[in-house]
Amino acid sequence: MREKILAVIEKNSRIDLKDLAVLLGESEVAVANEIAQMEKEHIICGYHTLIDWEKTGEEKVTALIEVKVTPQRDMGFDKIAERIYQYNEVEAVYLMSGSFDFTIILEGKTMRQVAQFVSEKLSPIDSVLSTSTHFILKKYKDHGTVMAKEDKDERMLISL
Amino acid sequence: MRNPLSETIVKIPPSGIRKFFDIVSEMDDAISLGVGEPDFDTPWHIREEGIYSLEKGRTFYTSNAGLKDLKVEICNYLKRRCNVLYDPDQEVMVTVGGSEAIDVALRAMLDPGDEVLIPQPSYVSYTPCTILAGGVPVIIELEEKDEFRLTPEKLLEKLTPKTKILIMPFPNNPTGAIMEKEDLEKIAEIVTEKDLFVISDEIYCELTYKGEHTTIASLPGMKERTVLINGFSKSYAMTGWRLGYAAAPKDILKQMLKIHQFAIMCAPTTSQYAAISALKNGDEDVQNMRESYNQRRRYLVNALREMGLDCFEPYGAFYVFPSIKKFGMTSDEFATRLLKEEKVAVVPGTAFGDSGEGFLRISYAYSLENLKIALERIRRFVERLEKEMK
Incomplete structure (x- = not known):
């Protein structure tokens, strides 16, 4: 049941508990318990809203920063990641395979703000060897959702 | 001029619910639960x-x-x-x-x-x-x-x-x-x-x-x-x-x-x-679509039963076939009124043969949001009919 619950709420976290139970053919109590348990186990880590900020007129820039580091003695990748992810403006931190070590997704109001973060907060960290900052110009699809999609049903109203 | 047409084809009646179809096609603001095809795009x-x-x-x-x-x-x-x-x-x-x-x-x-x-x-x-x-x-x-x-x-x-x-x-x-x-x-x-x-x-x-x-x-x-x-x-x-x-x-x-x-x-x-x-x-696509239809199937059957419609459990395709016999109307009358009064299009069971009389075909090849809106309207309609009957 867990997987089925997760598959549904990953796409629609606002669904009514009652509706969810009906969709899955389970009792409301069972579904509620399962969700509570998964929240407790941090399988479910939060319920967020996917926003197309471009449409709001709010100025926002998102940057993707590739970071190379040298893990220090007694301080593996996890510790360095921790020093980075504590910053509020950091949206995401991933450890990568390949030619660099971390990908950081950073949100700022302006490019200048992002640049400041890189030069004043990120680069000075001892283990950080180098950074490479890429600005995101347009989001076409995010979290499995196509941003510009028009939901128009082009089928005939009735067909047998 | 001689009759250009074959007697065989002329004798075959057009679909029995032609009139209903004509009304539907004029109502472009109707919500439909009437289609016989998937709502997914081809993978x-x-x-x-x-x-x-x-x-x-x-x-x-x-x-x-x-x-x-x-x-x-x-x-x-x-x-x-x-x-x-x-x-x-x-x-x-x-x-x-x-x-x-x-x-x-x-x-x-x-x-x-x-x-x-x-x-x-x-x-x-x-x-x-x-x-x-x-x-x-x-x-x-x-x-x-x-x-x-x-x-x-x-x-x-x-x-x-x-x-x-x-x-x-x-x-x-x-x-x-x-x-x-x-x-x-x-x-x-x-x-x-x-x-x-x-x-x-x-x-x-x-x-x-x-x-x-x-x-x-x-x-x-x-x-x-x-x-x-x-x-x-x-x-x-x-x-x-x-x-x-x-x-x-x-x-x-x-x-x-x-x-x-x-x-x-x-x-x-x-x-x-x-x-x-x-x-x-495509096996995985099929599996995902099947799971999605199955969820909506449960939702639709449950909602129809909650509003008091008799509905046997359908285990195939993407249709539910509830009975409307208790309202004392033909399928065609029911579907036509539902369309005119609540702007929801469903298909009268009689479109599929005389034994479909007293039933409606409701398709769940629709998003959950769409189903919800349509079901709310059907519920309102059913409640009105029940009042009329009293």
Whole structure:
């Protein structure tokens, strides 16, 4: 049941508990318990809203920063990641395979703000060897959702 | 001037709910639960394969029976999913949708006066195609008390010495009924004993929500008596590609192919290339769509029952077939009022045969949000009817 619950709420976290139970053919109590348990186990880590900020007129820039580091003695990748992810403006931190070590997704109001973060907060960290900052110009699809999609049903109203 | 028309075709009545259709087509602001096709787009890898085939300039006829690679994949699929073995060179042909396969099969097997048993409610083409092929349609009226399954009793009741073919339309449009293995075994026994043939229209076979679908052709002694019809429209959300197929014993298939060759030539080439990818790489897509339909099925059945409509549990296709008998109206009246008063379009059960009277076909090939809005309106309508009745 867990997987089925997760598959549904990953796409629609606002669904009514009652509706969810009906969709899955389970009792409301069972579904509620399962969700509570998964929240407790941090399988479910939060319920967020996917926003197309471009449409709001709010100025926002998102940057993707590739970071190379040298893990220090007694301080593996996890510790360095921790020093980075504590910053509020950091949206995401991933450890990568390949030619660099971390990908950081950073949100700022302006490019200048992002640049400041890189030069004043990120680069000075001892283990950080180098950074490479890429600005995101347009989001076409995010979290499995196509941003510009028009939901128009082009089928005939009735067909047998 | 002489009458230019054939008496046979003129005598075939147009769909019984023409008037209702006309009203629907004028209401562009209506919410519909009336379609008979998936709401999903064709999975991208399939569309991509079609596009690629066009880019490569594969714009020629294929051989009459279809691309060899596609026929091989169809046979692999039938073995994998339906547990029945066919020879891609002699026992399979690719058609323009399942519809063409139905027509061609009937024309290849019927002589004037041969009777064809057609269980109803069912898809609308079996009767006219039988008549056009010179056969005589004999309707078997299925009932809700049997969950709209075909029972041996019902079959025996309509059997005559002239009966040649039994149509098996399961999983069923419009009722959502399925035939499980035990049900099929009883039918197969009679078919063998009475020396009949079966045209099994299994276009909805991937949309089965109780156990695994069983094809009647997989039962002992049945492959040689069965024309198995399937296609890509429902399982892979490919209605507009117009692609289906028939699998049958080679003597039957050979004659079917003759008709197909003269009437159609071959199924669309682009669609055939796309379909190869569907069969090779589409199992997961099918599984995801099935899960999604199944969720909406539970939702719709539950909502209809909550508003007090009798609704047997449908385990196939993407339709629910609730009864509206308690309101003392015909299906057509109910559907017309629902459309006019609440702007929700559903299909009267009578569109699929007289035994559909007193029922509605409601499709769940819609998003949950869409279903919710429509169901709220239906609930309001039902409440109003109940008040009127008091």
